[in-house]
Amino acid sequence: MTVDAHHHLWDLDVRDQPWITGERMSPLRRDFLPHDLAAALKGSTVDATVLVQTVSDPDETPEMLVLADTVDRIAAVVGWVDLTGRDVRERIGRLQSHPSGRWLRGIRHQVEDEPDPDWLLRPEVLNGLAAVEDAGLLYELLVRPHQLPAATKVVGQLPQLTFVLDHCAKPPIADGELEPWASRIRALAAHPNVVCKLSGLVTEDDWDRQPDPVRLRRYVDVVLEAFGPERLMFGSDWPVCLLAAEYGQVVRVARELTAGLDERARSAIFDGTAREVYRIPRVEPQNRG
Template identity: 75%
Template structure:
């Protein structure tokens, strides 16, 4: 069995995806709904998924919670709350008491879109992270490589809060850069309350050359060595991955990049770690 710890859904008639800019995004500029997800995973080993927010819109999360209740494969939701709001704690509480609020397991913010590399350690954001910790949720880090130093500081200040690093902090794969990203990944992984998603890498490289395990291996090897397989989990980043590879190709690529590991280590990456982090049932 496999858990896909990271995918999205959207309906453009309900909400614009403002991050889709330029003709290169044309392949994504359509609705991606539950039937599309089920078609994408059909025939694969994926039996549970984690639905992740796409835009900083407070209305999106309740909609995702309802979807998770109605789509059998979706086991958990990672939503959005404005961590800088004075009533962030109350907003989290309203989501958790939503009729489908039991599916909410985490929150995230598009920190990568914040120009301030120290956004995560601003006092108002730190107050918001404390509210996430008190709510018993995980916090997902969607960051650029230059924001890793602030992430390291934030993680150290909240040892009881589980942080999940999305897309390996988006290393500069297309440029072939390994440092300082690799050293900072190792520093972040030194904190036991951080888990990393093996996701989003095909779109970090030249899309036309993907999927290519040989080009990505030097990055995934850093992640696997730093975190250890027990703190790494597979995520497709579908449908965003379609810019470079289809669902089956992304899953096969992840399997190839981890084929040197033991059976138990691969089971953790593709199943056990995500089930534990997101409290998924079999």
């Protein structure tokens, strides 16, 4: 069994995805719906997935919760709330009390788009993160390398809150650089309340040169050493990954990059870690309604 800990769905007739701009991003400017997900997963060992928010829109998360009720493989949802809002606790409570609220496992915000590298350290954001912790949810860190120092301070201030680092903090693979990304990853990983997704790497390199495990290996080795298999989990980042690689290629590259690990370690990365973090049972219920 395999858990895909990171993918998206969207319907452009319901909501625009304003981050999809320019000719090179045009392959993503179409709908990606549950039947497209089913087609991508066909023939794979993936039996559970985590559906992750794409826009800062409070209406998106309830829609994703309903999808988790109706799409067999979706086993957890990571949604969005305005962490800076004074009513953040009430908004999280309304999501959890939604008829499909049992699927909500975490909250995420596109911190990568915030111009302030210390955005996570703002008092109002820290208050919002405390509300996420009090609700029993996790928080996903979507940050770039220059934002890792602030992220490291935040996870130290909230040791009881589980943080999930998306896409290994988007290392500069296309530039072939390791530092200062690698040192900052190690500093973040020193905090035991952080886990990391082995995801999003094919699109951090030159898309025309992917999928290429040789070009990714140095970066994967850093996160493997820093987090260990028990705090690392596979995610496809589908359909964004399609800019550089098909779904099956992303899975194969991830498995090739972890081929030197023993079976227990690989099982953690591709299954066990995500099930523990997102509270996903090993046998999906037959009746999801």
